Amino acid sequence: MAIPQASFISRLLRDKWFIFLLIALVAFPFVVGLLTDSSPFGVARGDRMIMRGESVRWQAVLIEVYILAILAMSYNLLFGFTGVISFGHALFFGTAGYVLGLMLEYTPLDTTLAFGLGAVAAIAVCALLGLVIGLVTLRLKGVYFTIFTLAVAEMFFIFLGRWQLTRAEDGFAITDLPMWIDPSQNRISVYYIALAAAFLTFFFIRRLVNSPTGAVLKAIRENEDRAQSMGYNTINYKLLSIVVAGMLAGVAGLLQVVLNKKVGPEILGIAYTVDPLLMTIIGGIGTFIGPVIGASGLHLLDVFLRDATVRIGGLVIDIASIWALLLGVIFILVVIVFPLGIIGTWQRWRMKRPKRE
Amino acid sequence: MVRRRASLLAIIGIMVFLIGVALLNSNSAGDFGITMLSGLFQGMLLFLVASGLSIVFGLMDVLNLAQGSYFMLGAYVAYDVQHAGGVVDLISVIPDPNLRFVVAVVAAVAVGSLLGYVLERGLLRSLYSRPIFQLVLTFGVSLVALELIKVIWTTTPYSWTELFGVRESFFELFGQRFSTYRLFVVGMGIALIVAIALLLQRTRIGIIIRAGVEDREMVQALGINVRAVFTLVFTLGCGVAALGGSIAAPFLGASTTLGNVFLLQAIAVVVLGGMGSYAGTAVGSLLVGIAITVAQDTAIGTAFTALPSITPMLLLVLVLLIRPSGLFGNSR
Amino acid sequence: MSSILEVQDIHTFIGQFHILEGVTVSVPQGGITVLLGRNGAGKTTTLRSIMGLRPPSSGSILFDGKPIHGKTTYAIAQLGIGYVPEHRAIFRELTVRENLQLAERKRGDLARKTEFIFDLFPDLQRLIDLPGGNLSGGQQQMLAMARALVPDNRLLLIDEPSEGLAPVIIDQLIVAIQRLAGTVSVLLVEQNFRVARKLAQDYVIIEEGHSPMRGTMHDLVSDPALIQRYLGVA
Numbered sequence: 061m062a063i064p065q066a067s068f069i070s071r072l073l074r075d076k077w078f079i080f081l082l083i084a085l086v087a088f089p090f091v092v093g094l095l096t097d098s099s100p101f102g103v104a105r106g107d108r109m110i111m112r113g114e115s116v117r118w119q120a121v122l123i124e125v126y127i128l129a130i131l132a133m134s135y136n137l138l139f140g141f142t143g144v145i146s147f148g149h150a151l152f153f154g155t156a157g158y159v160l161g162l163m164l165e166y167t168p169l170d171t172t173l174a175f176g177l178g179a180v181a182a183i184a185v186c187a188l189l190g191l192v193i194g195l196v197t198l199r200l201k202g203v204y205f206t207i208f209t210l211a212v213a214e215m216f217f218i219f220l221g222r223w224q225l226t227r228a229e230d231g232f233a234i235t236d237l238p239m240w241i242d243p244s245q246n247r248i249s250v251y252y253i254a255l256a257a258a259f260l261t262f263f264f265i266r267r268l269v270n271s272p273t274g275a276v277l278k279a280i281r282e283n284e285d286r287a288q289s290m291g292y293n294t295i296n297y298k299l300l301s302i303v304v305a306g307m308l309a310g311v312a313g314l315l316q317v318v319l320n321k322k323v324g325p326e327i328l329g330i331a332y333t334v335d336p337l338l339m340t341i342i343g344g345i346g347t348f349i350g351p352v353i354g355a356s357g358l359h360l361l362d363v364f365l366r367d368a369t370v371r372i373g374g375l376v377i378d379i380a381s382i383w384a385l386l387l388g389v390i391f392i393l394v395v396i397v398f399p400l401g402i403i404g405t406w407q408r409w410r411m412k413r414p415k416r417e
Numbered sequence: 418m419v420r421r422r423a424s425l426l427a428i429i430g431i432m433v434f435l436i437g438v439a440l441l442n443s444n445s446a447g448d449f450g451i452t453m454l455s456g457l458f459q460g461m462l463l464f465l466v467a468s469g470l471s472i473v474f475g476l477m478d479v480l481n482l483a484q485g486s487y488f489m490l491g492a493y494v495a496y497d498v499q500h501a502g503g504v505v506d507l508i509s510v511i512p513d514p515n516l517r518f519v520v521a522v523v524a525a526v527a528v529g530s531l532l533g534y535v536l537e538r539g540l541l542r543s544l545y546s547r548p549i550f551q552l553v554l555t556f557g558v559s560l561v562a563l564e565l566i567k568v569i570w571t572t573t574p575y576s577w578t579e580l581f582g583v584r585e586s587f588f589e590l591f592g593q594r595f596s597t598y599r600l601f602v603v604g605m606g607i608a609l610i611v612a613i614a615l616l617l618q619r620t621r622i623g624i625i626i627r628a629g630v631e632d633r634e635m636v637q638a639l640g641i642n643v644r645a646v647f648t649l650v651f652t653l654g655c656g657v658a659a660l661g662g663s664i665a666a667p668f669l670g671a672s673t674t675l676g677n678v679f680l681l682q683a684i685a686v687v688v689l690g691g692m693g694s695y696a697g698t699a700v701g702s703l704l705v706g707i708a709i710t711v712a713q714d715t716a717i718g719t720a721f722t723a724l725p726s727i728t729p730m731l732l733l734v735l736v737l738l739i740r741p742s743g744l745f746g747n748s749r
Numbered sequence: 750m751s752s753i754l755e756v757q758d759i760h761t762f763i764g765q766f767h768i769l770e771g772v773t774v775s776v777p778q779g780g781i782t783v784l785l786g787r788n789g790a791g792k793t794t795t796l797r798s799i800m801g802l803r804p805p806s807s808g809s810i811l812f813d814g815k816p817i818h819g820k821t822t823y824a825i826a827q828l829g830i831g832y833v834p835e836h837r838a839i840f841r842e843l844t845v846r847e848n849l850q851l852a853e854r855k856r857g858d859l860a861r862k863t864e865f866i867f868d869l870f871p872d873l874q875r876l877i878d879l880p881g882g883n884l885s886g887g888q889q890q891m892l893a894m895a896r897a898l899v900p901d902n903r904l905l906l907i908d909e910p911s912e913g914l915a916p917v918i919i920d921q922l923i924v925a926i927q928r929l930a931g932t933v934s935v936l937l938v939e940q941n942f943r944v945a946r947k948l949a950q951d952y953v954i955i956e957e958g959h960s961p962m963r964g965t966m967h968d969l970v971s972d973p974a975l976i977q978r979y980l981g982v983a
Contacts, residue, residue, distance in 0.1 A: 147482075202549075212730065396544070638834070639823075
């Protein structure tokens with residue numbers, strides 16, 4: 061396949077903000093390290109590393125941001141660019157995590173081999189899940205896909221919460237990861253891998269959406285009947301979107317399991333469906349950067365507010381205890397009064413503003 | 418007609434299978450009776466959640482993902498009214514537990530209906546031009562409802578301790594003790610199935626609802642304010658769900674998982690029966706209710722303890738694979 | 750003669766498409782006006798705009814001299830406007846009786862009108878308890894017409910009543926609509942020129958969202974060149 065390399069790279073270079081951002085994020089562990097006088101590699105103790113210090117702590121925060129950004133971008137591909145809503149995105153995220161975990165902890169394979177096979181198998185299972193759910197529901201009204209994903213995700217969640225083999229709701233720890241991707245030994249490498257994955261996802265989705273295939277996806281979002289009458293087999297296009305989104309969500313799930321070194325039913329929980337939905341809506345549905353903004357904003361807010369308290373009269377409430385409630389209220393407000401999200405509203409505002417040239 | 422027959426065969430097939438399994442599991446007629454009564458009990462509770470979900474979807478194209486939350490809310494309100502402490506304490510005002518239970522149920526229905534009205538009028542109404550966002554909104558409302566309940570009543574599950582007349586009594590059949598309360602709930606469910614059917618078939622509102630399911634625009638063009646009917650139906654749907662929660666609470670207690678559990682089961686019912694089909698919802702509720710109970714009996718003492726909780730979904734997947742539009746439905 | 754309906758220069762959008770770009774139509778009291786024009790010219794959209802189903806973004810619609818644009822569909826209908834849409838949107842799951850009951854605007858409408866309706870459409874009497882979906886095309890059209898006659902409507906908007914019907918049935922419909930004339934005013938959309946000619950006194954030609962020609966049916970019939978130009982039929 062002939063990929064127009066030159067044009068791709070030259071287009072990258074035209075995005076000045078992108079270059080700045082990339083440089084800033086690549087330099088981030090070292091900058092934090094310098095500012096706080098901590099090593100971006102952690103502290104050596106004998107031949108092991110201890111992950112201590114501000115730099116590695118903030119690396120973990122940003123890895124989480126990258127993971128959520130990938131998840132939100134994959135969600136946006138479905139919701140924002142194809143007009144298909146899933147209420148079970150956690151299904152792909154969590155299933156991928158379980159497949160990798162099972163491969164690492166429950167097979168006698170050599171660690172590196174188990175990791176490689178597990179990652180590949182996880183993504184394949186996600187694609188398959190997307191394919192099957194899509195085939196069953198896509199011929200029906202859109203709402204069927206939505207509730208079917210909700211139902212299947214919940215089914216997996218309940219099942220894995222009780223499956224004794226994977227230690228039910230406790231889940232199991234990943235004891236053995238290849239050195240190069242072990243966050244408790246080599247976090248900075250996980251950091252760069254997650255960063256690369258997030259950027260690749262961004263460009264992959266942008267490329268897909270701007271391709272002729274993407275044009276059909278957007279046509280489906282606007283009016284599926286019309287897209288169909290133009291001669292496109294809309295079901296195949298929607299399937300493609302679902303499978304790709306599922307695989308990308310799977311990538312995010314893999315990274316999450318690697319970062320936590322733990323697999324448990326919580327990675328299939330409703331939170332990983334709500335988060336990308338909320339991040340996408342807040343950032344801006346159907347925009348490229350919106351989900352990334354939403355993911356960074358919400359997660360950083362969560363981190364900063366986790367230990368904060370508010371005082372209402374004599375009542376002291378710590379934010380952590382009402383965080384979910386707060387998110388829900390923001391969610392409803394955004395849907396009602398701010399449906400275009402940050403980026404969407406900004407774009408509309410810019411379009412309306414008279415040009416000064 | 419052929420489609421009708423296929424559906425009927427599917428229903429009979431599933432029923433025969435379930436009854437067969439139930440018979441294999443039970444040692445006596447009494448055992449079997451208990452399984453069936455529990456199944457009917459579960460089915461009726463499901464119907465109370467699913468009927469609103471289905472009618473609202475048929476009429477308004479809104480799948481109310483907060484429907485389970487109204488059930489859960491009903492359970493909490495009823496619990497709170499019946500027991501000492503909590504938000505209201507009526508023990509000294511109404512010492513008679515039977516009367517207090519009646520008040521508890523009425524309060525639950527009132528709160529559920531009121532909040533249903535608020536949701537439709539206050540939030541959903543502004544989104545009829547953006548249907549995808551309605552779905553997203555009700556999802557958001559269900560999250561907020563859950564968190565609010567946690568704030569008001571904490572996350573600790575409550576089990577019902579204030580017993581009253583029907584709740585404590587039993588009757589004997591085939592040498593087994595049957596709870597009268599389960600029978601009471603089943604009776605109440607049947608009464609509601611009939612009442613709603615009469616409402617739909619015999620009243621002007623019912624004609625409007627059935628017509629609205631087919632063609633909302635034409636109903637408007639006949640001079641009928643469909644929006645007002647939406648509000649009414651949505652409010653009633655939420656009220657009935659809350660009623661379900663309140664009469665379930667003496668058995669199931671009140672806990673933060675109730676909402677999701679019943680929402681998912683009700684979704685299975687509605688899709689299985691065919692979205693917007695009232696008969697489908699009634700039949701689907703019974704099928705799913707009995708299936709869950711049979712699965713519970715089957716799962717006892719085996720490794721498949723998760724079986725009952727995933728049964729509705731398994732049944733749903735099965736039916737959708739055979740008949741994508743549900744047993745009674747037209748889903749395209 | 751005063752007009753019961755005055756549509757003045759309405760513009761209507763569907764999504765981003767500018768469907769009506771200035772349509773002006775009037776229906777005289779007790780008269781029948783027909784909208785003529787090719788498929789996709791905007792005739793149905795004109796009716797839907799009047800009903801408030803596709804509210805116009807500008808222009809005015811006066812019913813009985815009072816503005817009705819901007820009102821909701823049900824409020825417009827309640828003023829006394831009956832809508833008989835194309836493809837006879839009857840309720841297929843409801844019986845004929847329920848279809849008629851639904852159209853009541855106040856209690857007793859149907860009882861008062863039953864005799865009149867059965868006189869106009871005798872077939873409906875024996876079909877009264879059948880679901881609408883079991884009726885033939887012609888019977889459905891009659892039901893749709895009857896439904897618009899249950900309340901005391903003063904204006905009927907009838908869209909393509911003859912579409913897909915057998916000539917015998919069409920003749921029955923023509924007779925029925927002619928019998929209504931005088932008591933009820935009608936704005937008709939009709940592709941079948943033979944039908945239009947028999948029923949209407951006035952015509953308005955709709956073309957590409959405009960209404961370039963209007964006049965009496967009498968003048969139109971005597972001008973084959975005009976017919977050929979706008980309608981492609983002779």
